[in-house]
Amino acid sequence: MNQLSSKERIDKAVCLEKTDRTPICLSGDFAFFHYAEPSAVTADYVEKFPWALDRALDALKQMKHVDAVSVLGIAPGKSLGAVWMSKTRLPGIELPRDASWQIDEVACMKVEDYDVILDKGWKYYQNYYFENYLELTEEDLIAGGKYMAYTDQKLNEIGCVNMTPMMAPIIYDSLCAGRGIVNFSRDLRRMPEKIKATLDVMQEEMIADFRRDLAAFQQRCPGEKIRVGIAPAVRGNCDFLSREKFEKFVWPLLQAEANAVLEIGGTPYFHMDANWTPILDYFKEFPANRCIFDSDGMTDIYKLKEILGDRMCITGNASASLMALGTPDEVYEETKKQIADFGPTGFIMSGACTLPHNTKPKNLDALIAACVE
Template sequence: MIQETMSRAERFNAAVALEKPDRVPVMPLMTAFAVRAQGLTQGAGWRDVETGFQAMLNTFNDLGGFDRLYKPNLFWPMTGGRFCSTPVRVLIPGRQLPEDALNQIDERVLFSRADYDRIAALGWNAFWDEHYEEMSGGRTIGQVAATQDRLLKEYIREVEIYHDLDIHPLFGAYVDSSIMAFSMARTLTQFTMDLYEVPDKIKAAMDASCADLIQNALDVIALTQIPLVFIVLERGSGFYYRLDVFEQFEWPYLQRYVDAFLSEGITPWFHFDTDWGLNLPYLKQLPKGKCVCDLDGMTDIFKAKEILDGHMCISGDVPADLLTLGTPEQIRDYCQRLIDEVGRGGGFILTTGCECPVDARFENVKMMIDVAKNYRGKE
């Protein structure tokens, strides 16, 4: 065991700032895994917030503790009637899905192509105030706001409990990137057609929405008091679109996000699902040592180190297949390689590649954490 000379918070903050901590900070991004690890069905975790909370806490302790807790519970925090992402329908285990299924997003068209003009005129918040009831099939904005407010109070209560135990939930709020928000509202296929057929309408709608999305996240962080924002990025990557699409419809708004959040002392955490290899050089235009590039296993993390070394902290990227099908020895070898190569010189957080899979082997997740606690890396 490495002799620790930093607190969990100090270790995490040092990595973000590109400093070399006493050891590499570690964090499995776990939600459904925690419920399964406690022998519960996913439906049980979703039906009762206390059950979900206890599953997360107990699994944290069973794993021996680590430096950041991805989420206090299974849900996301939002203020009433305000959306940090597209208000998609989530299918819940034991309700719309089998008792032990994973929750799913029911992706469908939520507004028409003609609505881009309305969004451009109203902005993100006012549009959903007007459109939500029609989109949801009769549920009012007031009804969803009441649920959001209840869950936000629960989120804040749980954060306070965790902090008393020296456990630090990762983010104070989350927000979709511009392309992610609009793609989820139109569906990937329809949005892609829109990009080529009505690009000016999309641009005008995004221009009118960006400030609302930023402010919605800031309002949540003002209540949760955790100065980190989890930015959901996936569909703006080179995996999906040419760089000229990224340059017009993702990058300008991501820069606005970063400027706004950093001005409030908030760390942007870029959750880069899919392969962002083509896009990584753009990140060097952002302030040094202020953001986190979180990779899910599809982007070459070793190439990312070459590009971002000395400029931005990298988080990742123990893959789902290895956690589920691999052996503890394979986990050990890969985590040691990550610490040796990506962790060289600091600026690295050892995490799962996206969320920890529900059927990950417990001993594999434990090995990932133990490697960070025991392996300093090659000098």
């Protein structure tokens, strides 16, 4: 087989077709920066952005064989936690200079606020929450995405695919985080119909905006097949919900987002943190050879292959502990094992969610070598 471009390699993997080698998709902005600047600390990525972003992009050039990246180019700032209705703690500011940035859940939503959302809508309430509880301005919210177009351009220049140029809205987890996991779990038991009505209002507003953004992308990039990240986050899975509650409160949201992408010929990229093993069968509803299921190691990847492997592309799980603490030989052997177990078709090698900040550069080299050889 002739050597494929990264885009061709990813597209063939999605269609469960044979590729010239195992595709590689990685996420980990600071891990890339650290590859190019081994002495750097996380505060450098915050304080020296966008220089640090350029160094991360330089690292991808040096690594050569990374086919795709996800969620690169977001400027780390105080709005990082906004999608989870939460504050952000940053290294060098609220945290030590070598700490990882953190989402600080504040859970300020009151029980009577469900009625505010039902009466005035989600966007009204979200703006109120941002201004009064998170102290976020419109400028803060825009700042995080300031360099996304620049990042897309640079990735295109080096032939690396942006796996998720768009992300679908996070609906369920926004409400859950705003209320707080303990309070929200109680609300699910005490007032399930009010929560369902609130989620319906949120879905209507947020999916309308999402469809508008998809249409705008089509206008900007006519004929391009978009991949869209669908990340329900970590509260709507079977670590927290029964199948019955998942089907009632979460599944309609995932269906609406995925179907909006599929209707325009796009590829839903299900970024599924936490444990989805007992409810994988729901995802058989979506058409074959059109989707990617990206788990983070908490979902049983062997069950994932068994249930969805004949219809969805799946991604590998090089665990955070392996990439940070393992040896290059261990990374190489684990990568080879996953390629043998889950390839050769419909498989993309990846980290388990995002590469940790202390990923060893030589471990990245080992993962890539195992895919290329």
